Amino acid sequence: MSSVIVNPLTANVMNAVMCGLMSFGLLMTPQKFMQGGQYQNPWFSNLPAERDNKLYYLGQFMGFVMLGGCVVPTLLSPSSQFLCYQMALIHGVNILHTLVFMLSSVYKNAVPDTMTGKGQWWFMTVLSLAFFIVTLLASLHTTDNVVDSRNTYISKTVANILMLAFTSVFGVLFVLAPKLLLSFFWNDESLSDDTKTVLGFKLLNMTDVEKWWARCIGTAILCLNLGVAIDLNIQQPLYTAGSLVTVSTLTLFNFHQVVMRPYKSISKRHILLSWLPNIVMSGVVIGVLTSALLYV
Secondary structure, three states, X not given: OHHHOOOHHHHHHHHHHHHHHHHHHHHHOHHHHHHOOOOOOOOOOOOOOXXXXXXXXXXXXXXXXXXXXXXXXXHHOOOOHHHHHHHHHHHHHHHHHHHHHHHOOOOOOOOOOOHHHHHHHHHHHHHHHHHHHHHHHHOOOOOOOOOOOOOEOOOHHHHHHHHHHXXXXXXXXXXXXXXXXXXXXXXXXXXXXXXXXXXXXXXXXOOHHHHHHHHHHHHHXXXXXXXXXXXXXXXXXXXXXXXXXXXXXXXXXXXXXXXXXOOOOOOHHHHHHHHHHHHHHHXXXXXXXXXXXXXX
16 A cells, blocks of 8 residues: 555655745746736736735735745655645645635636636646645655654744744634734725724725735645644644744745835834734744754
């Protein structure tokens, strides 16, 4: 039976290449990526023409999640079965999410309106199904827990629990309440004074494309975390290392947003009550994760 099960190395390399290509496109040119570039049709309808729209911030955010969640961990441990657990979950949820996108009215204003545009989505769905099957088969090996027994300043158990709690809150909000979450961090100057508010923040009018990317981010975060539950190894060192990359890059990205404002728009209230506290909390998580990787 073991001879027909896919080697984790094969699945991890496949997933890392795919995530690497996607993250590179999202990080370098998020608008062009969503528009399909020069040789494909746009992946979405009603994409904003302004390059500084917050939608493209979400695209870059997703790029960093894929980079730290898959690409870098694969470079560190290409034969890890733990990565197969995480990516099998991500592929499975992504396929279901895409079916909702294409076959329901949840994202009706974002679905491409051409046959070639829709054909791109169905092709990627079939490709994702193939990746899911390969990754799932690579997850079926029996394996012992991977534990780093060397002494560190903070145990990986403590660091991983903190990371799971910290990111799961954002993951759930991205999936279930993206409008509420983004309203805490972004402003829309076109909203009237009588717009409904929550804790003093005006509730944004989210587009279907923004909802799609927000939920992609949320499901990816939650699937990465659920991989730890399947692995039954709270001390998983690869989760610690991958988390450090993800949180560090996203914190630098958010700091860049506060300082340089490449994406509009955020108010002073958003900075003081949301962005800066989030950067500080992320800094604490970075310190804990780093301490869990530094040997005494």
